[in-house]
Amino acid sequence: MTDQQSADLIEFLRKQRQARTFTDQPVSEDQIDAIIEVARWTGSAKNIQPWTLVIVTDPARKQGLAEAGQYTGFLANAPLVIVPVMEGEVPGLHGYDEGRLSERIFLAAEALGLGAGVAWFGAESAQQTARELLDVPAGKSVFSAIGIGHPSPATTKQERRPNPRKPVSELVRRETFGAGR
Numbered sequence: 001m002t003d004q005q006s007a008d009l010i011e012f013l014r015k016q017r018q019a020r021t022f023t024d025q026p027v028s029e030d031q032i033d034a035i036i037e038v039a040r041w042t043g044s045a046k047n048i049q050p051w052t053l054v055i056v057t058d059p060a061r062k063q064g065l066a067e068a069g070q071y072t073g074f075l076a077n078a079p080l081v082i083v084p085v086m087e088g089e090v091p092g093l094h095g096y097d098e099g100r101l102s103e104r105i106f107l108a109a110e111a112l113g114l115g116a117g118v119a120w121f122g123a124e125s126a127q128q129t130a131r132e133l134l135d136v137p138a139g140k141s142v143f144s145a146i147g148i149g150h151p152s153p154a155t156t157k158q159e160r161r162p163n164p165r166k167p168v169s170e171l172v173r174r175e176t177f178g179a180g181r
C-alpha cells in the first residue's frame with residue numbers, strides 16, 4: 001500500500017458517521033451480499049460468532065421496528081435494516097462482539113457509497129417488540145438494528161456538522177493513566 005493509499009484509508013475510517021436519512025433508492029442484492037461477507041468475517045470471543053443477521057426490507061416490519069424504541073424512528077425510512085440477533089439473554093461478553101460486528105457493517109456500507117446508522121432498542125419492552133416482529137425464539141436477544149441506504153442530502157449535511165469529539169489531549173495518556181500525553 002502506498003503512503004497515499006494509507007492516508008486515504010485512514011481518512012475514510014475517520015470520517016465514518018451515523019447516517020439517519022436516506023433516499024428511496026433500494027440497496028441492491030449485490031450490495032447486501034458484500035456487506036454480509038464483511039460482517040461474516042468479524043472476529044468474536046473464542047470465535048463463537050454469537051449472532052444471526054436478520055435482513056429486513058418489508059415497510060411494515062421496518063415501521064414496527066422504528067416505533068419500538070425511543071430513538072429508533074429513523075429505521076422507518078432506511079431501505080435496508082440489518083438486525084443482529086445475539087445469542088443469550090444478557091449482553092455480557094457478546095456485547096463487545098455485537099459492537100465489532102456493527103462497526104464492520106457500517107464500514108462495508110460506507111465503502112459501497114452507502115450510509116449506515118445504529119438504533120438502540122433500550123428498554124426491555126422495546127427489545128421484546130423487536131423480537132416479536134422478527135419472530136426471534138427464546139434464548140436470543142435483539143438490542144440494536146442498523147439502518148442502511150443511499151444517504152440523502154440531509155445526511156451529507158449532517159456529516160459535515162462538527163459534532164465534536166474529545167481532543168487527543170483528553171483522550172490519550174502515555175504509559176500510565178496519571179501521566180499526560
Ligand SMILES: Cc1cc2nc3c(=O)[nH]c(=O)nc-3n(C[C@H](O)[C@H](O)[C@H](O)COP(=O)(O)O)c2cc1C
Binds near residue numbers: 016017020074117118
Ligand atoms: C451503542 C450506540 C447506540 C446508539 N443508539 C442510537 C439510537 O438509538 N438512535 C440514533 O439515532 N443514534 C444512535 N447512536 C448513534 C450516536 O448517537 C452517534 O454515533 C454519535 O452521536 C456520534 O454521531 P456522529 O456519528 O454523527 O458523529 C448510537 C450509537 C451507539 C454507539
